[in-house]
Amino acid sequence: MTRGKILAICQMGGEFTLNSDGSMSYVGGEAHAIDIEHDMTLLDLLSEISDMFNCNASIYSIKYFLPGNRKTLITISNDKDLKRMVEYSGDTVTTDVFLLKKTENPTPNPHPNRTTRSVVADSVPTDAITSYEATAENPKRQKIDSSWENMIMGVGQVFDSPKVFRDALHKFAISKGFMYKYIKNEGPRITVRCTTKDCPWRIFASKSPDTQELTIKKINETHTCGRESSKERTRLASQSWIASVIKDKLRENPDYRPRDIAKDLETEYGLSMSYHRAWRGKSIAEKELHGSHEEASNQLPWFCEKIMETNPGSFTIFETMEDSKLGRLFVSFHASLHGFEHGCRPLLFLDDISLKAVKHWKLLAANGVDGENDIFPVAFAVVEVETDENWRWFVGQLKSALPASRTITFVSKRRNGLEEIVTELFEDCRYGYCVDNLVEDFKEELDDTWTVELKDAAVEDFTSAVYACKVDEFNACVGRIKAESKDVAEWVLSSKPECWSNAFFEGVRYGRYSSNASETFNAWISTRNEPSVVQAIDMIRCKIMEMIYFRRENSSTWMEPLTPLMTRKVQEETTRAQTLEVIGSSGSVYEVRDDDQLTNVVNIGMWGCTCRRWQVIGLPCMHAIAVVEHIGEPVSSFCSEFFSTKCYRAAYSKSINPIADPVNTIGYPIHSSRGRGRPKLKPAEPLLKAKRAVQCSNCREYGHYKRTCKAFL
Incomplete structure (x- = not known):
């Protein structure tokens, strides 16, 4: 190919x-x-x-x-x-x-x-x-989605996961009208054959060694089984399969009747379905859609109390809503609040996260950044939809949880409403835009009249405008964009550069401009079985608990005053500073010249340089490092405290305590579906009624019968 x-x-x-x-x-x-x-x-x-x-x-x-x-x-x-x-x-x-x-x-x-x-x-x-088929047994025309016939194309076809392959195989079998069985159904290897004896149809797929994708390696496409399409299709249409097909329709129309389900399945897929099977499929779909909501209404209040009981100092609140079956939940652990206050820079990213494992609710999260530039979860909330009302509620709860001891810089996607909410509730804060999201918005402004080379150059100029620390550097970047398109340049200037460019931004982001929280939280929550809301929250709690423990243990071996990442960055700037010339002026002010005779002025007492990188990032620029080495001081003494090993350890000094097994403490157990395969532990044997002891009728002793009695007569 x-x-x-x-x-x-x-x-x-x-x-x-x-x-x-x-x-x-x-x-x-x-x-x-x-x-x-x-x-x-x-x-x-x-x-x-x-x-x-x-x-x-x-x-x-x-x-x-x-x-x-x-x-x-x-x-x-x-x-x-x-x-x-x-x-x-x-x-x-x-x-x-x-x-x-x-x-x-x-x-x-x-x-x-x-x-x-x-x-x-x-x-x-x-x-x-669509194509139509007719058989002697069922002369009615049957309509099958022809795209299903191409779900299995042949050797080399790639699927994102084993589940995607199984779903495609099921639809392919329905369209072709044959039954199949798994010879091997493991994660990395799947072998399937036709159930009819002596039929040569067979398929083998396996994972690539360096990726999770599943690839078809072998296939025999010949069928000799004399298939009867209508019967085989109906047999393959199991209740769980019906539930997966109608779930989206049922979500839009809760009054979807089994009679209508059976009729739609016959119209759309040519499947003759009984009322009972359609009813069971609807029942399964309803349980998958709404079961977690009903369960959460009982479990979430108890879960809040349990968090407060096992982790004193945490902040949790659960609110019910008239138009919501789930309600909304806010959680912030004491370990997270303490770590953000004492070890993280005053910077919070506000993210709305759509979880892959659970489609019917969203996560609103506030995440800090530690000294290694990794995300530090501070608080999160579970809501059904992302609205301005839910954002206002979340930011209000966040204000109640955080101590009001310092000015915080907030960063989020460029969306209407959130900026006003944050600046209203946090009066002294600074608000900025997420750069990754802003760059995607910029790319949408580049229409098809731009060639690929021009688009790449424009995106590079726009990114340089983001990181430009001085106004003249920003203007030069915008000027290059304006030379290609005045409209695009006007969009750049009208998108509030004071919220994203270093040249105008009043807050301090310490060199961190975007958040990868969505990837982190989705990696934490397993998609193997769709978890309930309580299970998902408990997965997040366990992952944060594990993350804190691992990072605390890892940092205990660090010997440098700065974290490893910041130490490497300082070393890179130190290498660049070797060729610079330092000229003393007066007191703490120095003049630094490079090979091109460009001059920058460094005020070592005010921690400032005319290039503005030191003030923006918090680490000394190469001009400042040249001055620091000139006066014989350690560079680490002129770095922001948030990059120090001491602050990093303080961020992870507190632990999240585990929560006891809810099955043994409360009447609302957190249910989980049974995994595949044989259980690793044998189930407990049931208690049997005590039996009467056996007595010998010959010697009158207990423990044996007469015919086995060995007493001397």
């Missing part, structure tokens, strides 16, 4: 015709050619299509044919689908791409041998063009 680029012939406005052999041809319409790179995103493709056809590409579905197969249209719905199209094109130079409207849902001719009729391309549905 090639990983270069292909020339896509984009066609719109024509119509499909069904040929006698079941293949489809496209007639009429307008066509344009577009180069599609392997790393091109779907958003970029839609933008280019909109310009070429002078239309809104978002109302169209993008489809294509696989090489050698013109019977099934494949839908491109995300970036991975677009990359697969480039890969599947193989060595071909061009490929046909069709733009089909998402509005109408026509019925193609199911008997191409009888007549050949036209299907208007703009009216083909979004999901896929």
Whole structure:
């Protein structure tokens, strides 16, 4: 498979015709050619299509044919689908791409041998063009999503995880109408065969050694089992599978009736489903959607009390809401509050985190930064939706939990409402934008008239404007952007540089501009089984407890006055300072010249340099280090205390105490689903009723019968 680029012939406005052999041809319409790179995103493709056809590409579905197969249209719905199209094109130079409207849902001719009729391309549905089958046992036409037939493509196909592969295999089997069984179903290796005896169909997939992706290594696509499609499909449609299919519809429509579920499954998938099975599928889906909410209403208040009991000094609060089944919970452990106050810089990142393991609620988090530039969780809250009201509640609880002893700099995404909330509740604070999110917003301002090289140069200039410490450096970066586009330069100047550029920002971020909290929290919570809200919170508690212990033990061996990361940064600046010339002026003021005779003035008493890096980051710049070495003082004495080993150890000096097993202490046990495989410990044997002792009828002694009696007669 090639990983270069292909020339896509984009066609719109024509119509499909069904040929006698079941293949489809496209007639009429307008066509344009577009180069599609392997790393091109779907958003970029839609933008280019909109310009070429002078239309809104978002109302169209993008489809294509696989090489050698013109019977099934494949839908491109995300970036991975677009990359697969480039890969599947193989060595071909061009490929046909069709733009089909998402509005109408026509019925193609199911008997191409009888007549050949036209299907208007703009009216083909979004999901896929559907095919029909009929058997002697079930003459009713059955409609199956044809994209399922292409879930399993062949050797080399890659899946993100074993679960994704199993789901794809299940849909593939339903579309093909055969039963299968797992010969080996381990994490890194999966082997599956057809259940029919002597049928050679078989597939083997395994993980790559350096990634978690699962790749098909071997497959025998031949079936000799004489499958009966309708029966096999219905058998494969288990209650749990039905629950996974209808979960999204049930979330939107809680009154979704089993009768309607059975009807929709027959209409959409050609599955003849009994009312009872549809009812059981709905019951499972409801439990998955709402079971954790009902459980949380009983468990969360107790969990708050348990945190306060086992970790004195912590701050937790649970509130019920009329329009929410979950309510909202705020948690801040005493160890986190103490560590932030005594060992972390006065900097907090406010993050909204969508957890991969739990889709129906969000995490609002406030995270500090330690001396090694790692995140330090200070507080988090569980809410159902991210709204201004929930943010106001979270920031208000955060203010109650934090001691009001210093001015804090807050950093978050550039969104409406949050800036006003923070500055209103924390009157003396400073507020800034998350740089990673800001750079993504900047990239969206660069339309398709920008070449890849110009886009890269503009992003580099914008990033330099963020890190520029002086106004003239900032203006030079914006000037280069303005030379390419005045509109983009105006967007930069109107996006409040005082909230993100070092040249204007009034707060102190100490060289940290973005947060990776989303990746951290998602890595902490297992996605193997969807946890309840209490289980997820307890996972976070355990991970923070483990993190504090590990970092405290790790820092106990440090010998330098600064943390290892900051020591390396100081050493890098020291190397750069070797060629600088230091000239004393008066008292604590020095003049420093480089090889180009550029001059910077360093005030060693005020911890300031005209390059402003020392004031912005908190570590001496190379000009300041040159002066410090000139006067024979240790460089660590002129670094911010938040980078010292002493402060790092203070941040992790307190521990989070464990919470006892709730099953033995309260009537609300935290339920967890049983894992796969045989239990490692044998279950406890049930207590048996005590038996009457055996007595010998010969010697009248206990413990044996007459026929085994050995007494002398």
